[in-house]
Each structure stands twice: as structure tokens, then as C-alpha cells.
Amino acid sequence: MKPVRFGLIGYGAWGVHHARVLSGTDGAALVSIAGRSADSCDAARRDHPGAAIYDDYAAMLDREQLDAVAVVLPSHLHSEAGAAVLRSGRHLLLEKPMALDLADCDALISLARDRRLTLAVGHEFRLSSLWGGVKRMVDDGAIGVPRYALIELWRRPYRTGSGGWRYDPGRVGSWILEEPIHFFDLARWYLSGPGEPVAVTARGSSKRADRPELLDNFSAFVDFPGGAYAVISQTLAAFEHHQVVKLTGTEGALWASWGGAMDRTFHPSYSLKYFDGQTVVDIPIDRPTGEVFELEEQAAMMVRAVRDGTPPAVSGEDGRRSVALCLAARRSIETGETVRMDPTLDDR
Ligand SMILES: NC(=O)C1=CN([C@@H]2O[C@H](COP(=O)(O)OP(=O)(O)OC[C@H]3O[C@@H](n4cnc5c(N)ncnc54)[C@H](OP(=O)(O)O)[C@@H]3O)[C@@H](O)[C@H]2O)C=CC1
Ligand SMILES: O=C1CO[C@H](CO)[C@@H](O)[C@@H]1O
Known part of the structure; x- marks a missing residue:
């Protein structure tokens, strides 16, 4: 069976763990990583030589063939990046907090529902x-x-x-x-x-x-x-x-x-x-x-959600509550x- 193709946005202290886990999960392939500074992009390139590295996540979403994307950015960027992922037609694993206000949570829930995409929130x-x-x-x-x-x-x-x-x-x-x-x-x-x-x-x-x-x-x-x-x-x-x-x-x-x-x-x-x-x-x-172990279960959960439509452990509605x-x-x-x-x- 073809692996589920993952992209990752954010390669900081927690993004590094998401990447480690996504590159080792059965049924998953870590295809690309978007960082921001030269330092975080260099670290991603060194740690994951097989992945395409971007310093602009919009370019990654435009150019890469991805099934799902994990967003592991500072919290004020969750809603904007999460919405970009869903608008691009990819399933979304969004780190907690889902967003900083309820209007942004609602917008993400609507986007995922309208496009029939999985929205999972990282309460691992x-x-x-x-x-x-x-x-x-x-x-x-x-x-x-x-x-x-x-x-x-x-x-x-x-x-x-x-x-x-x-x-x-x-x-x-x-x-x-x-x-x-x-x-x-x-x-x-x-x-x-x-x-x-x-x-x-x-x-x-x-x-x-x-x-x-x-x-x-x-x-x-x-x-x-x-x-x-x-x-x-x-x-x-x-x-x-x-x-x-x-x-x-x-x-x-x-x-x-x-x-x-x-x-x-x-x-x-x-x-x-x-x-x-x-x-x-x-x-x-x-x-x-x-949390470093639970991330592995979370990645496996995302693979099942993408492949079979299994509901995520923590939905957008849960994240919003x-x-x-x-x-x-x-x-x-x-x-x-x-x-x-x-x-x-x-x-x-
Ligand atoms: N579920 C859990 O248990 C945990 C959840 N978290 C959540 O994960 C998120 C990230 O936390 P953490 O990794 O600790 O934070 P860090 O500050 O360590 O990392 C954030 C990363 O985001 C990058 N970044 C910022 N803006 C952009 C952008 N526009 N495009 C791409 N990358 C960007 C930064 O890049 P650069 O380094 O180049 O500036 C940095 O590498 C937070 O929301 C936090 O709440 C964190 C820990 C555990
Ligand atoms: O679970 C967690 C552990 O601590 C981190 C902060 O250092 C949080 O971001 C995170 O949600």
C-alpha cells in the first residue's frame, strides 16, 4: 500500500519530534518540511536528507504532493497555517491550542467539514x-x-x-x-x-x-x-x-x-x-x-484517519471546547x- 505522504510546518523543539516520528511510522512518509530561519531549515535538511525543505510553507503546499500536513508553529499562527492546509485540500494535524479564539476554531471546523477533510488536534x-x-x-x-x-x-x-x-x-x-x-x-x-x-x-x-x-x-x-x-x-x-x-x-x-x-x-x-x-x-x-511516545500513536492515528476515514482521537470540536x-x-x-x-x- 502506498504510504500516506506527510508535510510538516514548523521545525522547532516540538516539530523535531513530529518529524522523527513521521519518518518512522508504518504507513507514513515524511515528504517535506517547512521551517522559517536558515537555522531551522538547515537542521531539517541535516536530520531528514530525504525530505524537501522549504522556508515558506505556502510554497511547500503549492509544490508538494501531500496527503496530510502537521502544523507545529507558534500558537498565533495555528489558525492561518491550518486554514492554508485545509484550503489546499490536505488533511490536517494541528498542534494545540487549536487557535487563540473561538471564531478561528469555527472557521477551521467549517473548512474541514466543507472539504470532507480530517481535522485532528494535538492533545496527544x-x-x-x-x-x-x-x-x-x-x-x-x-x-x-x-x-x-x-x-x-x-x-x-x-x-x-x-x-x-x-x-x-x-x-x-x-x-x-x-x-x-x-x-x-x-x-x-x-x-x-x-x-x-x-x-x-x-x-x-x-x-x-x-x-x-x-x-x-x-x-x-x-x-x-x-x-x-x-x-x-x-x-x-x-x-x-x-x-x-x-x-x-x-x-x-x-x-x-x-x-x-x-x-x-x-x-x-x-x-x-x-x-x-x-x-x-x-x-x-x-x-x-x-508526550514523545504519544506522538507515535498520534501519527499512526493520522495514517488511519487518512486511509480509512477513522475519526481522529481529538476532533476540531474537541479542540474548540x-x-x-x-x-x-x-x-x-x-x-x-x-x-x-x-x-x-x-x-x-
Ligand atoms: N502537544 C504537545 O504536547 C506540545 C505542543 N506544542 C505546541 O507546538 C507548537 C510549537 O511549539 P515549539 O516547537 O515548542 O515552539 P518553537 O518555538 O520551539 O518552534 C516553533 C517553530 O516554528 C517555526 N516558525 C515560525 N514561524 C514559521 C513560519 N511562518 N513557517 C515555518 N516555520 C515557522 C520557528 O522557526 P525558526 O526556528 O526558524 O524561527 C520554530 O522552529 C506550539 O503551538 C506549542 O503549543 C509544543 C510542545 C508540546
Ligand atoms: O505539553 C506541552 C509541554 O510543555 C510545552 C511548553 O514547554 C507545551 O507547549 C506543551 O503543550
């Missing part, structure tokens, strides 16, 4: 043996009806990113859209059985008096219909990278934890403990877990109020 935690193991046990009824989730991250400060985009609110949107967005996605995945979140209440603080908008510390309560709720909490004012999900239900509890020297480590430690109301057992995790929760959290911090969500998806 859903492909994890650990975080996905939690989901499978919840779906199997292991903890009864889920009532509470704590999703917590302790980590070192963010990298600045190329040209400092991660520390510029105009380009990053907010730090809530940068990483807590993954946790809003997980909270929905675990708890939205009875329906989508109904309200968000958030608080945040900065460690720098001169940059109060950069929320090193962030916490949110997310209310679901029927009284279940999630607490999302993150600090960037710490060290290494340690994440937990603690989930309780009417009949049991799950405690998943993951840790490493950094988010992109190939040597993490992780565990999943399950309590059935009486005893605690360790649940074996069958595959290594961590997570953006909506982040924007609601930011509004809650600004106003000091709880923000009610519109379950019909019309919250703007």
Missing part, C-alpha cells in the same frame, strides 16, 4: 497508555460514576520558544492555552459522560511583579452536570515535570502519576494505582508513556467570577 494525552488507561477503567465502570478529578502539574518554567513567542501574550494567547489546555481536555474526557462542563472558576498568580499576565500558578474548578467537578492545577515555578491525575467515583478511585526530568524525556517514571473500595492494586502499563474552557478560565481570573459555559457550543 488521549493516546497515552497511562492517561488512556485511566479512561478505559472509567469507561469499564471500575470506579462507578466519576465524581471528582484532580489534574495537577508541577514543572520547570516554559522555554521562550523561537523569537520569544511563548512569553508574548499576543502570540501565546495566554499560558492557560499553552499547557492547562491539555488538562481541560482530559477533564472533559473523564467527566463529560453526563454532559459538557457547565461552569469554570479560576485563579492564577505570577511570580514576577513586572509580568502579572504570565500566570506561573494556575488553578481552575470545572463543574459538570450532576455535580461532578474537576480541579486543574499547575505551577511553572518549580522543577522537573511531574503530573498526576486522581479520580474518584461512587465505587473506587484511580491515581495515575508521571514524572521525568522534563516533559520530552524518553526516561519517565509512571504508575497507576486502583482502589476498588477495599484493596489497592498496581495496574500494569503496557507501553511507555509520555478546550479553547473555550481556557478562555472562560481567563475571564474568570479577570473578573473574579464564575463563568457559565454554554453547553450548545455557542459560548464566544
